Amino acid sequence: MWIYEKKLQYPIRVDTTNPRLAAMIIEQFGGADGELSAGLRYLSQRWSMDNKRVVATLNDIGTEELAHWEMIGTLVYKLTKDATVEEIKGTPFEAHYVNHGMGLYPHNAAGVPWTATFFNVKGDPVADLHEDMAAEEKARATYEWLINISDDPGVTDTLRFLREREIVHFQRFGEALRIVQEDMNCNKYY
Numbered sequence: 001m002w003i004y005e006k007k008l009q010y011p012i013r014v015d016t017t018n019p020r021l022a023a024m025i026i027e028q029f030g031g032a033d034g035e036l037s038a039g040l041r042y043l044s045q046r047w048s049m050d051n052k053r054v055v056a057t058l059n060d061i062g063t064e065e066l067a068h069w070e071m072i073g074t075l076v077y078k079l080t081k082d083a084t085v086e087e088i089k090g091t092p093f094e095a096h097y098v099n100h101g102m103g104l105y106p107h108n109a110a111g112v113p114w115t116a117t118f119f120n121v122k123g124d125p126v127a128d129l130h131e132d133m134a135a136e137e138k139a140r141a142t143y144e145w146l147i148n149i150s151d152d153p154g155v156t157d158t159l160r161f162l163r164e165r166e167i168v169h170f171q172r173f174g175e176a177l178r179i180v181q182e183d184m185n186c187n188k189y190y
Contacts, residue, residue: 009067010161013154014078019093021155022079023109025146026096028072028162030106030114033138035072039065041119041135048123051183054176058132061169068162073104075155126184129177133170140166 028034042062049055080093080102088097095111106114119135122128143163150156 008071008074009064010071010158012071012074012078012158014075014152015154016079016152017082017087018079018152018155019083019088019097020091021150021152022076023092023096024149025072025079025155025159026076026104026107027109027142028139028146029069029076029104031108031142032118033135033142034106034108034114034118035065035069035139036106036114037118038135038139039063039069040116041121042132044119044121045128045132048121049125049128049180051125051176051179054125054129054179057172057176061172064165064169068165071158071162075158076104077102079152079155125180126177129173129180132173133177136166136170136173140170 030036039062042058042065046055046058046062049058080088083093083102085097088094092109096105096107099105108114120131122131140163143159143166147156147159147163150159
């Protein structure tokens, strides 16, 4: 069952108009290691998971990733909504603007459109959870690099929050992996 609370998970404050920064942050909107890929990865993997506690973890984190996708979209929107065409010209956001105007479209910072090939579902609990842990670490690294280039204090605050959630997700997937391995050991899989 879905219960949607009509507010963002974390308050978004953007202090400047900055299409250049928006073009980099859009990596987490439509990139391989971004929030959309993560949410769909975990929500897809849950169907082949045998342990109900692990299914619940995948469901919880998958839906939270979609909330993060909403936050990233809000950041990009707020960074660009008041930008003039002159402010957009010559920035990496210019190519996005030519194709999509101010509308959000899932692609990475290089402009490559989102594709389902950005994530995998193997159907093997150990393989899937290892992929999930790696995905969380890649997302954490991307947030770290976005923090390094951000010159907007409000944006940086949100990016730090999202980076910390990646760490928590990594830890929860580690716990899920231990549960799965204990189940497999009991069943003589290893």
